[in-house]
Amino acid sequence: MNIRKIAAVLGMTALLGASALAAKKIDNVQIITGGAGGGWEVIGAAIASKANERFEGFPVTAIPGPGSVANPMIVSSGETAFGISYPNFLVCARDGLFPYDKAADNLATIASMPATVLHIFADPDKAKESTFEAVLDKKIPIHLALPPQGAGSHMIFHNVMTAYGLKQIEDMKAWGCDFYYANVSGINEAWRNRMVDGGVSTLNIPGTAVEEALSSRAGVILSMGDGLIARLGEAGFSPYTIPAGTYTGQKEDVHTVGLPMILFTRKDVDEDTVYEITKSIYENAEFLKTVHSSFKTFDPNTMCQGTGIALHPGAEKFYREKGLIK
Secondary structure (H helix, E strand, C coil), X not given: CCHHHHHHHHHHHHHHXXXXXXXXXXXXXEEECCCCCCHHHHHHHHHHHHHHHHECCCCEEEECCCCCCCHHHHHHCCCCCEEEXXXXXXXXXXXXXXXXXXXXXXXXXXXXXXXXXXXXXXXXXXHCCCEHHHHHHCCCCCEEEECCCCCHHHHXXXXXXXXXXXXXXXXXXXXXXXXXXXXXXXXXXHHHCCCCCEEEEEECCCCHXXXXXXXXXXCEECECCHHHHHHHHCCCCEEEEECCCCCCCCCCCEEEEEEEEEEEEECCCCHHHHHHHHHHHHHCHHHHHHHCHHHCCCCHHHCCCCCCCCECHXXXXXXXXXXXXX
């Protein structure tokens, strides 16, 4: 072997050695996401794949789970190290508020990611108003299709009702409203067959199920109303504008609210591990945009914002280094 080949081999060996030294060895950990085959599982798998580039072997895996409501307690109990949920549920879990019967004060956040957006679509002749707040103010009787109890989307709509001032969704029945509970496909079927006057879905933009609904029957997406948006802001929601033309027949911007997907963990999870995972998300924003349409407008410089509860020290360390927090 000549000197040039020896130098090349030694150079490659040194490079591989340096790479091995740079990689951190950690125990196997899991990210609990949403239902099998859903968007959260896809996103979780993408995060895991990029995180594994920073660790020896492939210790990070994403697994399907029950979703936003149950995930905080699963992580808090130690069943998994990481999870995805929404900021409002993390706040309720931390404080032991409904729907949780005990506090999970050992949770901390890592990153805020693109929002899941609340869509309330309706037959304009039945809703009679352009905002959902006005429908409530005028006590217009409307038959809505809603996600079933226990689903994250059901709890989100419950949060809307309590922010408005009602104790529960069923209080709307006092002025003649009624409800049909079903999963996403069931909501669309009821809407298409004119069994209901409207439906509620929480989806990333653009929501395929909402497009299917509005393509099957003429309807409008209701804006929330300024007052209701402000009150929901106090409950962990963020204002969100659905641009005109996003859905069939949508001629104007719709002003609603969204909840960012939050990657979270426990306070006792290793600081260096969380630091590396935070860094891997930040540095792979362009890759994530190819994984799921919700990341189309993802700005990694906003990852530390709107997380609901406090950041994990490992995540905080990274954001300080980037100058994103002081």
